[in-house]
Amino acid sequence: MKTYINKYPECDYKGRTRALNDAMELLQGKWKVLIIAVLCCRGRKRFSDLQQEIEGISAKMLTRELQVLELNLLVSRTVCSTKPVTVRYEITPYGKTLEKIVFQLMDWGAEHRRHIMASTQPVNS
Amino acid sequence: MKTYINKYPECDYKGRTRALNDAMELLQGKWKVLIIAVLCCRGRKRFSDLQQEIEGISAKMLTRELQVLELNLLVSRTVCSTKPVTVRYEITPYGKTLEKIVFQLMDWGAEHRRHIMASTQPVNS
DNA sequence: CTGTATCCCACTCGATACTG
DNA sequence: CAGTATCGAGTGGGATACAG
Numbered sequence: 001m002k003t004y005i006n007k008y009p010e011c012d013y014k015g016r017t018r019a020l021n022d023a024m025e026l027l028q029g030k031w032k033v034l035i036i037a038v039l040c041c042r043g044r045k046r047f048s049d050l051q052q053e054i055e056g057i058s059a060k061m062l063t064r065e066l067q068v069l070e071l072n073l074l075v076s077r078t079v080c081s082t083k084p085v086t087v088r089y090e091i092t093p094y095g096k097t098l099e100k101i102v103f104q105l106m107d108w109g110a111e112h113r114r115h116i117m118a119s120t121q122p123v124n125s
Numbered sequence: 126m127k128t129y130i131n132k133y134p135e136c137d138y139k140g141r142t143r144a145l146n147d148a149m150e151l152l153q154g155k156w157k158v159l160i161i162a163v164l165c166c167r168g169r170k171r172f173s174d175l176q177q178e179i180e181g182i183s184a185k186m187l188t189r190e191l192q193v194l195e196l197n198l199l200v201s202r203t204v205c206s207t208k209p210v211t212v213r214y215e216i217t218p219y220g221k222t223l224e225k226i227v228f229q230l231m232d233w234g235a236e237h238r239r240h241i242m243a244s245t246q247p248v249n250s
Numbered sequence: 251c252t253g254t255a256t257c258c259c260a261c262t263c264g265a266t267a268c269t270g
Numbered sequence: 271c272a273g274t275a276t277c278g279a280g281t282g283g284g285a286t287a288c289a290g
Contacts, residue, residue: 013166016231017159017180023234024158030263033149034142041138047272055142058264063273072237073244084271085270094240101233104226106141109148112197115219119198155283172252183284188253209251210290 026072031057031065033102039075039091040099047087074098151197156182156190158227164200164216165224172212199223 027033031054038053039045045053051062066089069075074095078088091099152158156179163178164170170178176187191214194200199220203213216224 015235017162019234019238020159020162020227020231021234022238023230024152024155026234026237027149028153030149034145037142037145051272056264059273060265060275061263064263072241079272082271085273087272097236098233101226101229102145104229105148106145108223108226109144109146109151110140111222112151113144113147116197153282181284184253185255185285186283189283204252207251210253212252 026068029065031061032069033105035062035065035069036074036091036095036098037102037106039089040096040102044088044090047089050089069095151193154190156186157194158230160187160190160194161199161216161220161223162227162231164214165221165227169213169215172214175214194220 034054035050038050042053047062047066050066051057051059054062066075066077070077073092076090076092078090080086080088159179160175163175167178172187172191175191176182176184179187191200191202195202198217201215201217203215205211205213
């Protein structure tokens, strides 16, 4: 029952745009995609390691975004009962289904930077 | 000088996350990806047609987002000097480079809805 | 028809301080 | 170590009115 994207879909148009909205809404925000990318690239990570690898993110934001990702089954959270507690975060097999898209976005972003720099006056930074 | 994404890149990590941020920043917001999708699927469209096809978007938002997309060379804008002016918007060949990603996001979003509905109590709507 | 200008609320996100 | 609580600035985006 998988539906495939047609180039010029005439039917289920509403459903498709809704699906796109779902995806974008979930991935919205400054950090979530980045977190996914890091977990995909670097594998299982502890909270503090994640915070170090994701430059600029605060504990609050990292917590909140990880919770959303966990709720959406993209990331798994494991508490290790060590002396001070440590927590491991890991991308789930299901989360891996986003890996390809995220990496394509990376590629596209790099290409886009070149494209814009070459074509116009860079707007900023 | 094209850089490729390795599964576990050790070098140019900063560059990659920066590229990902670029891409996400550009695509951020409620409407841009949707506009791109519509222009990809439906081809050249006038302003008012776009507004009709994209349910819920206001003129202000449509204008603003189209301007951003045009600035980023993803969309072209053509003014037709008809009696009341009409304007045609069209995805550029460059903009088409996002088509694949956008459609994959659509697919993923549809799959995700099923996945979440099957696995948990739906949170809302 | 295709926008622009204003007003305004809600929400995002950062900073900081605190807890088990 | 891994969070939570609270405050506050900035912004995204809706509603409405107006303009070329």
